[in-house]
Amino acid sequence: ERVYGVSSWGGGYFEIGENGNIHVIPEPRMNDVRIDMKAVIDEIREENIQFPVVVRFHDVLRSQVITLNETFREIISEASYQGKYRGVYPIKVNQMREVVEEIVDAGQPYDYGLEAGSKPELLAVLAMNTNLNALTILNGYKDEEFLKLALLGRKLGRKVVVVIEKFSELTMLIKVSKQLDIAPIIGLRAKMQSKGQGRWQGSSGERAKFGLNVSEIIKAARLLEKEGMSDTLKLLHFHIGSQLPEIRAIKDAVNESARIYAELVKMGFALEYVDVGGGLGIDYDGSKSTADSSRNYSVREYVADVVYGMREVCDLEGVPHPNIVTESGRAITAHHSCVITEVVGEIKPDGAQIDTAAGEDDHILLKNMRDLADHLSGELNFQEVYNDATQYKEQASDAFKLRVIGLEELGKIETLYWQIMRKVKHFYRNADFVPEEVQSLDFSLSSQYLCNFSIFQSAVDSWAIDQILPVVPITNLHTPPVNDGSLVDITCDSDGKIDKFVIEHAIDHVLPMPAFSKDEPFYLGLFLTGAYQDVMGDMHNLFGRLNEVHIFSYDDDPQDFYIEEFVKGSSVEHVLSVMQYHPSSMAIDIKKYIDKEVAAGNIKPREGVKWTDFYEHCLAGYTYLNTES
Numbered sequence: 001e002r003v004y005g006v007s008s009w010g011g012g013y014f015e016i017g018e019n020g021n022i023h024v025i026p027e028p029r030m031n032d033v034r035i036d037m038k039a040v041i042d043e044i045r046e047e048n049i050q051f052p053v054v055v056r057f058h059d060v061l062r063s064q065v066i067t068l069n070e071t072f073r074e075i076i077s078e079a080s081y082q083g084k085y086r087g088v089y090p091i092k093v094n095q096m097r098e099v100v101e102e103i104v105d106a107g108q109p110y111d112y113g114l115e116a117g118s119k120p121e122l123l124a125v126l127a128m129n130t131n132l133n134a135l136t137i138l139n140g141y142k143d144e145e146f147l148k149l150a151l152l153g154r155k156l157g158r159k160v161v162v163v164i165e166k167f168s169e170l171t172m173l174i175k176v177s178k179q180l181d182i183a184p185i186i187g188l189r190a191k192m193q194s195k196g197q198g199r200w201q202g203s204s205g206e207r208a209k210f211g212l213n214v215s216e217i218i219k220a221a222r223l224l225e226k227e228g229m230s231d232t233l234k235l236l237h238f239h240i241g242s243q244l245p246e247i248r249a250i251k252d253a254v255n256e257s258a259r260i261y262a263e264l265v266k267m268g269f270a271l272e273y274v275d276v277g278g279g280l281g282i283d284y285d286g287s288k289s290t291a292d293s294s295r296n297y298s299v300r301e302y303v304a305d306v307v308y309g310m311r312e313v314c315d316l317e318g319v320p321h322p323n324i325v326t327e328s329g330r331a332i333t334a335h336h337s338c339v340i341t342e343v344v345g346e347i348k349p350d351g352a353q354i355d356t357a358a359g360e361d362d363h364i365l366l367k368n369m370r371d372l373a374d375h376l377s378g379e380l381n382f383q384e385v386y387n388d389a390t391q392y393k394e395q396a397s398d399a400f401k402l403r404v405i406g407l408e409e410l411g412k413i414e415t416l417y418w419q420i421m422r423k424v425k426h427f428y429r430n431a432d433f434v435p436e437e438v439q440s441l442d443f444s445l446s447s448q449y450l451c452n453f454s455i456f457q458s459a460v461d462s463w464a465i466d467q468i469l470p471v472v473p474i475t476n477l478h479t480p481p482v483n484d485g486s487l488v489d490i491t492c493d494s495d496g497k498i499d500k501f502v503i504e505h506a507i508d509h510v511l512p513m514p515a516f517s518k519d520e521p522f523y524l525g526l527f528l529t530g531a532y533q534d535v536m537g538d539m540h541n542l543f544g545r546l547n548e549v550h551i552f553s554y555d556d557d558p559q560d561f562y563i564e565e566f567v568k569g570s571s572v573e574h575v576l577s578v579m580q581y582h583p584s585s586m587a588i589d590i591k592k593y594i595d596k597e598v599a600a601g602n603i604k605p606r607e608g609v610k611w612t613d614f615y616e617h618c619l620a621g622y623t624y625l626n627t628e629s
């Protein structure tokens, strides 16, 4: 537990059980329920579902929706706040239908709504968000069709709020709504001066991509007044960035938005909602700090700062407390899914040792390296040995390029070098001071574990923005780690690796690995992948979407679980057809070529049939490595 910090980043949903396996606590409010991830893996294998697999815990998703809504209810009541909480889930964070359905269902008692940021998302949201009391918030740039769809929502009796991101959208909306004679509900997005911190701080300030500055807000309000539509302006919106690490930024922004809201109310506009956007962070690295992958506040503190911050300004200004809207996406979905991948190989820097016995004509570089290896003892200065061996190795590489030594000699020098480095590492283990370059041996001597997945599909932020995601072996955690390693994926891309892990509450380049048998599959979990990672990945190398299992616990026996749904990942045919190939005609072509070889007597007819079937079988198969065959 101390090594992997599970309780620090797990949000109460994960722990290491006494049997050394990762356990999921699907509903922390009922703290006695545990699902053993090993049992989930066994069930997946029994069902013959191929790895890698995305495992979704629907109870975790429900629990996050309930926690956010209940926390707002509690704080609103504690603060005697007069407005209500009317949260929405922005589906861009994870648009999977089953995810959105679960969120809508869990949010029903709270009139929890949905947010869409594009036309396709709006089409989905119109079909999903049928609760007439829940909000549908529309962000993002809009065309006339988008606005007409919003008005269709109004016709269906829904509370659809069109948030104006740029001024011309307002003139277009006024025109379309008058043409169709449907009253819109309008929100204005403010360009905030309060800066968010972290990776997405560009979402606020003068150069923000979305929103109206103060003069545009005034102009918009006046235009609505002139058009006789003052009563349609109901909401003020801001969003200062996702994954806000600092609570101060949120407090500042709430304060600024409350001032704008109050001024608009005093101008005569009866606004009903202030929408504080997304940004509620996730403590991916468990440090509870202002690091980009963390947050220095709890959900409760966030909610309290929003509610009390809004109340304070409104009371000072003498205006009604507005209903509060949040658009938290990451905080709702991050914990509920993880990617389970199998270790399919180990790449060791010194994997192949060749015979280094002395020969008669050995080159001086080889002799020197062998002398160094033969005379290593605890008393030696390990830094000196490190320097000498590194220099000989570099010289050997030059000598090889200059045709002074051959491949065999270079191989012996390499073998001796790694033997020496292992011993150096052993010596410095107890030293008081170890220079940085010698310490780097920890990394260079560590293994690279080859895992059956693609970072670009399943953990794209770890590649694109250095996002830290917790990675933990699923089993054998009751024994001390015996090895260290980083992870590499199966794409043909050197960037396809993970070499930043949260270990002992600090960032390390290697993941401690417990002992495991090479004859049994060994699984690692990439956790907190439910927000963005699940849906933003791409098909680099044509590795497609993953097989998914949706896990529920039984109502009458919550200790037990079942796979409610298996969603098949992309087949090879599918990813090829996305790239404009025609898999069925490819299969016909290959059959023709095979038949030709059969006719020429190069392939026996029976073999020809088998090869044809095999090609078709692979086309229909999973895009990842098949470790069962």
Ligand code: PLP
Pocket: 090, 093, 139, 239, 241, 242, 243, 244, 277, 278, 279, 280, 327, 328, 329, 330, 331
């Ligand atoms: N609302 C808007 C307008 C956004 O742009 C985003 C994402 O950046 C969100 C909500 C969701 O933010 P988060 O996932 O940080 O809650």
